[in-house]
Amino acid sequence: MDAYVQQLADAVAGVLPQWLVRCVADAARRGGLRPTPELVADAEAMSRAATPVVIAELDALLATDVDEQRTNPLSILRNAVRFPTEVLEQHGVAHARRDDFAVRIFPGDVYALSPATWADIDESLQEPGLIWGAWKAKTVLDRRRGGRD
Numbered sequence: 001m002d003a004y005v006q007q008l009a010d011a012v013a014g015v016l017p018q019w020l021v022r023c024v025a026d027a028a029r030r031g032g033l034r035p036t037p038e039l040v041a042d043a044e045a046m047s048r049a050a051t052p053v054v055i056a057e058l059d060a061l062l063a064t065d066v067d068e069q070r071t072n073p074l075s076i077l078r079n080a081v082r083f084p085t086e087v088l089e090q091h092g093v094a095h096a097r098r099d100d101f102a103v104r105i106f107p108g109d110v111y112a113l114s115p116a117t118w119a120d121i122d123e124s125l126q127e128p129g130l131i132w133g134a135w136k137a138k139t140v141l142d143r144r145r146g147g148r149d
Contacts, residue, residue, distance in 0.1 A: 004135040005062045008073060008128045013055055015122040016080075020047040023084035027111040031094040042087050050083035066139050073132065077121060078106070081113035 024043035025035045033039075058076045061069060088111055096112035106114045115121045118129035 002135065004128075004132050008125075008132040009055075009059060009062055011125050011128040012058060012073070012077070012121075013051075015124060016054060016077075017047045017051045019121050020050055020080070020084055023081060023111075023113045024087050027084065027088050027096065027113060028091070028093050030096060031088075031111075033091075033093060039087070039091050042090065043084065046083050046087045050080065054080045054083075066136050067143065069136075074115065074118065074129065078109075078114040081109055081111070084113060085109070085111055 021040075021043045024039065024046070028035050028039060035043075054076065057079075058073055061071060061073060061076060085108070093111070095110040098109075098112050102109070102112060118125035
């Protein structure tokens with residue numbers, strides 16, 4: 001695995017569990033609820049169960065040749081909001097108010113959890129996410145120009 005790919009995978013793995021829990025707590029607060037011990041325990045259990053699933057999805061994508069990738073790592077994380085959404089639904093947290101664009105682009109993201117940027121997940125992902133994107137773009141361009149990798 002390329003060093004830039006591994007750097008991104010490691011960085012995501014380092015922050016994913018906490019982000020999933022934070023999604024639940026932040027959405028509960030926005031919905032007018034204080035995170036109860038039961039909500040926090042359910043969020044932590046969800047994170048323990050969801051983290052390996054999301055990491056496997058990310059690893060599968062990152063192991064795919066760049067010319068064959070049909071999505072990107074940030075999309076994997078946007079899709080991961082399904083896990084905190086389940087916890088929030090179970091606890092009866094009110095859905096977030098979303099504009100028409102958000103509803104159209106992320107119809108299942110009823111709590112407005114989908115990250116727009118790497119920094120929305122964690123500031124530490126900004127650099128590895130950007131570097132990975134630049135590496136992928138350069139790899140694709142180099143291939144189009146006749147070089148392979």
